Amino acid sequence: MTVIPHLLSPDEMAHADRLTVESGVPILQLMETAGNAVATAVIDQFGWGRPVSVLAGPGNNGGDAFVAARLLRERGCDVEIFAGTTDRYTGAAAASAQAWGSDVRLLRDFRTGPDTLIVDGLFGAGLSRPVDGEFARTVEIANASRAPILAIDIPSGIDGNTGEIRGAAMRAALTVTFFRPKPGHLLLPGRAHCGEIRIADIGISSDVLARIEPTTFANEPALWHARLLAPSDTHHKYDRGHTVVLSGGASHGGAARLSAMAALRGGAGLVTVASPASGLLVNATHLDAIMLKRCDEEGDLRALAEDRRLNAYVLGPGFGVGEKARASAGVILKAGRALVLDADGLTSFQDVQRALFEREGAGPLVLTPHDGEFARLFPDLAGLPSKLDRARLASRRADAIVVLKGGDTVIAAPDGRAAINENGSPALATAGTGDVLTGLIAAQLANGVPAFEAACAAVWIHACAASGFGTGLIAEDLPRLVPRVLATLHQER
Numbered sequence: 364m365t366v367i368p369h370l371l372s373p374d375e376m377a378h379a380d381r382l383t384v385e386s387g388v389p390i391l392q393l394m395e396t397a398g399n400a401v402a403t404a405v406i407d408q409f410g411w412g413r414p415v416s417v418l419a420g421p422g423n424n425g426g427d428a429f430v431a432a433r434l435l436r437e438r439g440c441d442v443e444i445f446a447g448t449t450d451r452y453t454g455a456a457a458a459s460a461q462a463w464g465s466d467v468r469l470l471r472d473f474r475t476g477p478d479t480l481i482v483d484g485l486f487g488a489g490l491s492r493p494v495d496g497e498f499a500r501t502v503e504i505a506n507a508s509r510a511p512i513l514a515i516d517i518p519s520g521i522d523g524n525t526g527e528i529r530g531a532a533m534r535a536a537l538t539v540t541f542f543r544p545k546p547g548h549l550l551l552p553g554r555a556h557c558g559e560i561r562i563a564d565i566g567i568s569s570d571v572l573a574r575i576e577p578t579t580f581a582n583e584p585a586l587w588h589a590r591l592l593a594p595s596d597t598h599h600k601y602d603r604g605h606t607v608v609l610s611g612g613a614s615h616g617g618a619a620r621l622s623a624m625a626a627l628r629g630g631a632g633l634v635t636v637a638s639p640a641s642g643l644l645v646n647a648t649h650l651d652a653i654m655l656k657r658c659d660e661e662g663d664l665r666a667l668a669e670d671r672r673l674n675a676y677v678l679g680p681g682f683g684v685g686e687k688a689r690a691s692a693g694v695i696l697k698a699g700r701a702l703v704l705d706a707d708g709l710t711s712f713q714d715v716q717r718a719l720f721e722r723e724g725a726g727p728l729v730l731t732p733h734d735g736e737f738a739r740l741f742p743d744l745a746g747l748p749s750k751l752d753r754a755r756l757a758s759r760r761a762d763a764i765v766v767l768k769g770g771d772t773v774i775a776a777p778d779g780r781a782a783i784n785e786n787g788s789p790a791l792a793t794a795g796t797g798d799v800l801t802g803l804i805a806a807q808l809a810n811g812v813p814a815f816e817a818a819c820a821a822v823w824i825h826a827c828a829a830s831g832f833g834t835g836l837i838a839e840d841l842p843r844l845v846p847r848v849l850a851t852l853h854q855e856r
């Protein structure tokens with residue numbers, strides 16, 4: 364059975380917690396199971412040999428820390444626990460603190476060295492303001508010690524909703540979280556502070572998800588795999604759809620060619636580059652399996668857009684900024700065709716966003732901005748602290764799928780769904796990889812995959828193709844790495 368890769372906001376996690384308690388599981392049992400998962404991870408990962416310093420904050424994350432400390436001591440570890448000067452535990456955390464039953468040292472006395480293992484139970488889902496004072500000092504000492512840090516639930520100081528650092532944040536080697544990951548585990552910089560992430564089952568039934576109805580997901584194949592067009596013996600190329608990429612002039616066709624090649628390798632049955640007369644010769648020299656069509660006037664494009672055999676269009680890479688791009692996008696959208704708008708195509712609407720957002724025609728639209736392009740199109744949203752909010756609000760406003768790119772690309776749909784990509788590769792930080800992504804999205808659209816799933820699949824495939832590479836991988840290399848990724852995906856069906 365496919366497990367949907369849900370992510371839960373801290374509020375949704377608290378809801379899951381409440382529903383579980385209402386169903387008869389005591390909160391103390393949840394805390395005991397959480398603390399046990401932490402103690403088990405300490406021993407699995409780091410063995411018995413190291414002294415363990417457990418840091419307990421004022422809430423239930425601290426409660427988990429007390430349970431873990433007690434269970435580690437019972438299993439023969441050398442454990443000390445440190446807590447704040449003013450901490451007054453309540454509820455399950457008070458019971459767990461009491462069950463520890465030994466000395467509690469003060470955080471202000473916390474010192475450590477690289478041979479210790481630090482268990483970070485300062486703050487979890489309840490972080491409500493920036494970490495400061497003695498807590499910030501504790502974080503700084505822990506990070507500077509070079510001792511490995513195991514974070515309970517999330518590294519203290521990372522916001523579970525946004526992945527932001529609030530004040531100061533632990534840099535963990537391992538994070539043990541409960542039931543489902545949170546957006547802050549996948550969004551940067553949070554992701555970089557988590558180290559390896561383990562998800563522990565603490566006895567919350569997945570049945571609660573039907574009540575919570577989460578709309579945020581990790582961008583994993585389970586989210587879209589079933590929607591992909593599977594290879595079939597009976598398919599001919601027309602069943603796989605036809606992608607059209609609009610090219611710039613003679614010296615600006617490279618980006619469109621990268622996109623076109625990615626569309627073909629990404630599984631479109633046919634791909635055409637629509638080129639102005641000035642670009643025909645250069646494009647013809649570089650293209651073989653990809654067809655070429657002259658497209659100078661708006662009338663040429665209208666004829667293309669009205670041809671129902673052509674399924675998905677790419678406009679933007681190397682196209683040039685201005686009226687021609689706006690008019691071309693208008694023609695494609697008015698004809699109800701699927702469009703991926705990128706680069707110059709996005710920038711062309713920077714002073715006339717409404718012309719794009721309040722468009723005629725109901726064809727699917729996918730916008731693929733990086734942060735700079737996003738700020739030009741959505742200046743009032745660009746400063747919002749949450750990348751999920753930025754992408755979601757923009758998607759709703761534009762009534763389009765928004766792919767907000769970066770090391771933690773977020774894909775958002777107007778119906779509120781959003782996916783955070785988690786297989787991003789630093790190898791993609793090089794010129795032209797965005798053009799390749801537009802082609803991969805258009806290939807999925809041409810295959811008939813719904814726009815949100817098409818964008819999610821393409822983002823994942825793009826990153827997977829680059830995995831294992833570092834600097835030196837260039838955009839031209841990427842399309843030929845895609846078929847292997849597709850083969851693996853289809854084998855897993």
Ligand SMILES: NC(=O)C1=CN([C@@H]2O[C@H](COP(=O)(O)OP(=O)(O)OC[C@H]3O[C@@H](n4cnc5c(N)ncnc54)[C@H](O)[C@@H]3O)[C@@H](O)[C@H]2O)[C@H](O)CC1
Binds near residue numbers: 485487491
């Ligand atoms: N959700 C579950 O099923 C379970 C979660 N567990 C663990 O509980 C924490 C969440 O607990 P909560 O008490 O809500 O939050 P915290 O422990 O993170 O801390 C809240 C506490 O801290 C104060 N506070 C917040 N920010 C600051 C700050 N910057 N400086 C000082 N003080 C701050 C706030 O006022 C509260 O008093 C979850 O992460 C899990 O680890 C359960 O153990 C099991 C079930």
Ligand SMILES: [K+]
Binds near residue numbers: 516
């Ligand atoms: K923590």
